[in-house]
Amino acid sequence: MYLPSFQLNNKVALVTGAGRGIGRALAIGLAEAGADVAIFARTAADLEVVAAEIRALGRQAYPFTVDVTQREHIEEAVEAIIAQTGRIDILINNAGMNIRSQALAVTDEEWDTIMQTNLKSAFLCSQIVGRHMQGREYGRIINIASVAGQVALRTGVVYAATKAAMIQMTKVLALEWGKFGIQVNGIGPWYFKTPLTEKILNQPDYLAEIIARTPLKRVGELEELVGPAVFLASDAANYVTGQTLFVDGGMTIYGF
Template sequence: MNYLPSFRLEGRKALVTGAGRGIGRAIAVGYAEAGADVALVARTREQLEETAALVRAAGREALVIPADIRDADAVSAAVKTASEWAGRVDILVNNAGMNIRTPALEVTEDEWETIMQTNLKSAFLFSQTAGRHMKEQGGGRIVSIASVAGHVALRTGVVYGATKAALMHMTRILALEWGKYGINVNALGPWYFKTSLTEKLLADPDFVGDIVARTPLRRIGELPELVGPAVFLASDAAAYVTGQTLMVDGGMTIYGF
């Protein structure tokens, strides 16, 4: 009996949203390094082409799909395009997300709708559409990028926190419903990582000091430290893991004062 299941993704076909930069780009390239071909989805073609070049440099195939992830028709078309290109969709990564840091008393309806549609609606639409393909093909893996903000209260904004909490619970419900189809549904809960989206925040020494003080490992995360768990959840090594949110947070969510 083999007691060390494979962490490799050879022959797998992945679709990653928000793949133009940051976490999405890192996961797409990490999947390629692990052996998967990757369909890349985001709004900006130029950024997607940059990610595609990195995937191809890792020796795998890449498909660029510019799309508005908040539009149901665009989501359906993106998954259909990826499926026809690859022959199947084995892995979906719901990474696309954004935030507008507004105090709760000042949140506008437009801000609410924008964050909800980007962070939550798009993840459900992609999961539902890809889930249909996965059901027909006999299984698959869905990995959503949540946040520690969905588990603990943070000053990152009420709407953002609400979307991430909902995403974590949606992960549980989809895992419950789709386990019988061989579809594993999990999430990752990052704390602060060094990306282009956090660059300005992490340029403030006082802000970084506050973050580090809340983190038992006493440092900001590096992207490869998030890619590893993302590969794990998509691999055979996580075949019996579903409905979980794996916190990749340097211990932040266990910290007490």
């Protein structure tokens, strides 16, 4: 009797950074669970591929080429989605990037780029979509954080700062918006096989170090993030808010 609560039938979801990697996997996973999915990315060709995959599942896809660091771009796209669908039930803030620099080598440009792409975009999308959700007294927001926001890693200090801030932002938004029926949660991945991690995971020494720090002794498969996202987006998580679920093979038990 409980399994239907995990379904997303007749829901409308929005996934940022959906052109490839984690965002693509989550967009398709939400569609498999029954949702129609709007997708944001900067590359139109990637969006069209993902949109075709969503439509092949019998769901509606709404691709938008959007720079999620720009408020006006987000507002325009969100207005278009609502005009076409009537609502946005689920928002997944996935857009992100990293530049692996030691702290003394970080430039002002790197700082600004990572902060805007990872943190500012998530806040802007949450704020803009959150206003719509508040009016409907319903919403599910999921922020894709990282284990780097919980434990200290050796490189990527700016990335880590954005992800730690995202975890705290998740808590504050959950506190502010719970009275409006909006639940805000996060997912904190460790290493997963994506186009962005392919190069570093192909380095035997680095891969061996990652696996040594992971109790399950392997990196994650993208499909293994879908279940947690569907859970947090669904009625099965009706009493869950302000949490970050680490999908990390146990890495945050002890970290680096």
